[in-house]
Amino acid sequence: MFSINIPFKGNRPYLRGADIYTALVEFAKNQDPLFQGPVTINFRHLPKTACAFTLNNKDMTPPTEVYADFSLGKELGSKKTGWLVPIDGAAPHRIAFDEDALIKDAIINDKIIELITPSSGLFIDQVVALTKKLHMIHRPIAPSSWILTRIEFEEILFDEPILSIMIKLVQILGSRLTRSEVFYGGKLIGNLYFSGVVIGAS
Amino acid sequence: MQETLRRLIGQVSPALAGKTLDPSVSLLELGLDSLDHANLLLAVEEEFSVKVPDEDAEHLITMDSLVKFLKDQGIKA
Numbered sequence: 329m330f331s332i333n334i335p336f337k338g339n340r341p342y343l344r345g346a347d348i349y350t351a352l353v354e355f356a357k358n359q360d361p362l363f364q365g366p367v368t369i370n371f372r373h374l375p376k377t378a379c380a381f382t383l384n385n386k387d388m389t390p391p392t393e394v395y396a397d398f399s400l401g402k403e404l405g406s407k408k409t410g411w412l413v414p415i416d417g418a419a420p421h422r423i424a425f426d427e428d429a430l431i432k433d434a435i436i437n438d439k440i441i442e443l444i445t446p447s448s449g450l451f452i453d454q455v456v457a458l459t460k461k462l463h464m465i466h467r468p469i470a471p472s473s474w475i476l477t478r479i480e481f482e483e484i485l486f487d488e489p490i491l492s493i494m495i496k497l498v499q500i501l502g503s504r505l506t507r508s509e510v511f512y513g514g515k516l517i518g519n520l521y522f523s524g525v526v527i528g529a530s
Numbered sequence: 531m532q533e534t535l536r537r538l539i540g541q542v543s544p545a546l547a548g549k550t551l552d553p554s555v556s557l558l559e560l561g562l563d564s565l566d567h568a569n570l571l572l573a574v575e576e577e578f579s580v581k582v583p584d585e586d587a588e589h590l591i592t593m594d595s596l597v598k599f600l601k602d603q604g605i606k607a
Contacts, residue, residue, distance in 0.1 A: 372563065501568055501571055504568045523568070
């Protein structure tokens with residue numbers, strides 16, 4: 329089991345999916361420095377406590393409490409699967425986070441949002457912020473919130489982006505689930521799925 | 531159509547891949563959770579080029595109901 333140390337950000341009572349993605353990619357790169365993806369994460373429950381990654385060894389039974397399940401690598405390569413699970417330990421600390429500042433120059437055109445000149449910050453943070461912004465404009469669901477539910481990237485982009493980022497909202501199943509395509513420098517690299525969720529008190 | 535649905539179910543829930551599924555039993559009882567179910571409906575939309583109305587989504591929880599829905603949409607078995 330590999331515990332992760334990421335903070336709550338802003339006023340969120342849960343750990344952000346983008347931060348879990350970042351921690352998972354770091355974990356994968358520690359396991360294999362040449363790791364380049366693909367990465368899939370399904371978030372099953374909002375992670376509200378300290379947590380850890382655990383790898384699935386030989387088709388073991390899933391843990392009883394699972395925040396997320398993940399898949400790393402290619403089917404015919406060294407694919408690894410596993411889970412994000414709650415663990416005993418101090419609650420994550422909290423830091424300030426201004427998500428809107430990451431995407432202040434975004435341009436929205438119908439179901440497409442684009443950041444032609446990405447600002448400083450991680451690629452995943454900007455992609456998630458853009459997708460959420462697009463949802464809030466296209467499909468406002470207050471008092472519920474749009475939450476990142478599934479990440480599906482064919483290749484990983486971990487560092488600060490240098491090319492344009494474009495998000496296209498392509499499927500909407502009410503407020504249950506949406507699928508958005510993620511383009512980097514004009515190339516489709518994966519999908520993000522968001523669900524409408526009522527966020528409970530922390 | 532049923533074969534395609536089984537393939538899609540196996541994709542969203544690998545634990546069910548290749549298993550014999552009773553078409554009248556709720557997929558939620560067979561192990562799909564709400565995220566798997568929503569993923570399945572998105573996959574159905576894409577595979578069959580149909581739109582699943584939000585009001586229908588919660589009722590499409592068995593193979594039988596999915597088949598009936600697709601037939602009602604003009605998809606041939």
